Amino acid sequence: MIQVGINGYGTIGKRVADAVRAQPDMEVVGVAKTRPNFEASGAVDRGYDLYAAIEERKPLFAEAGIELAGDVEELIDASDIIVDACPSGIGADNAELYREYDTPALLQGGEDAEVVDSSFNARANYDTVEGDDLVRVVSCNTTGLSRLIAPLQEEYGIDKVRTTLVRRGGDPAQTGRGPINDIVPNPVTLPSHHGPDVNTIFPDLAIDTLGLKVPATLMHTHSVNVTLESQPDAGEVRDLLADQRRTFVIPDWVGIDGAGALKELAQDAGRPRADIWENCIWGESVSMEGNDLYLFQAIHQESDVVPENIDAIRAVLGTESQETSMELTDEAMDLDESLIPN
Ligand SMILES: NC(=O)c1ccc[n+]([C@@H]2O[C@H](COP(=O)([O-])OP(=O)(O)OC[C@H]3O[C@@H](n4cnc5c(N)ncnc54)[C@H](OP(=O)(O)O)[C@@H]3O)[C@@H](O)[C@H]2O)c1
DSSP states (O other): OEEEEEEOOSHHHHHHHHHHHHSTTEEEEEEEESSOSHHHHHHHHTTOOEEESSGGGHHHHHHTTOOOOEEHHHHHHHOSEEEEOOSTTHHHHHHHHHHHTTOOEEEOTTSOGGGSSEEEOHHHHGGGOTTOSEEEEOOHHHHHHHHHHHHHHHHHOEEEEEEEEEEESSOTTOGGGOSOOOOEESSSSSSOTHHHHHTTTSTTOOEEEEEEEESOOSOEEEEEEEEESSOOOHHHHHHHHHTSTTEEEEOGGGOOOSHHHHHHHHHHTTOGGGOOOSEEEEGGGOEEETTEEEEEEEEOTTTTTHHHHHHHHHHHHTOSOHHHHHHHHHHHHTTTSOSSOO
């Protein structure tokens, strides 16, 4: 069994912990937090051993009546691999600690690409990270774009990608990012950081990205144009995308008109935390004009990177092939269950 430690138990960390626990070949050693709050007591309630990320704050846990299993150093030492899901920038600060204990670590998309040995997306470059010490699971948006680009590139060849990312202003619990009422080009200059980030997965791809932020918390939405090297018809492209793992091509008849309806669908389907791990591509939007493909997709920022973290664990440790890992991950998380009841 692969022993996995999770340092940083927030939006991403708690989801990764549950996904690790569901796998047949992995165990959660424990999770680390800096302070006692509802997520700390939630971790204990779920049976995860809780470790203190900052030694001086240990008395705060005792005061709150939350039992600790030890310090984060002990968690790192006892783990075959660490998933670092700390806030942006802290993962880079922690890198030295992981090196000290000779424990490989996965950082998240908020970290700079320069900090790590490699960047990872399961569909696009699974086989390139084995044996690396520090691997970055790319951000929610880059994950969503990589899943889309990989099959298009393999099947049709890509001349250029142009994407406008309409990004949620904050996650539902990020009260500090609101309340707001605005529509902000972010950044106002081109390209947004997403294009160069996609190039960490597809180094030779021509891609331009523009970013906006809007006062929404539910999901991101991408308006995508891909100039292909051939001219498939739209139906063929739709079928190709529908056949991929971790894509959900929304059928016309289901009446899903936006992120709100998608989240409602996920709740109805009984998904944990109403998570949507797949790219949600509106089937009706998939259109071809000459060589140009157009489509809209929605990305659930809190959860699409979770299965990618699970695959990255096996990819770094070299325990399973890409196909086996993705199948194991999806089966264990019930990701292969359709969001639409048959
Ligand atoms: N949320 C998203 O939409 C999203 C999507 C994809 C990727 N990411 C990336 O994933 C990473 C984590 O993001 P997130 O949204 O999960 O952040 P988050 O919700 O703020 O969770 C991070 C957690 O780390 C804990 N923490 C802070 N300092 C720590 C330290 N020194 N050691 C251990 N734990 C510490 C915090 O908990 P306490 O201080 O309470 O212990 C916090 O709950 C970032 O790189 C982010 O860019 C986020």
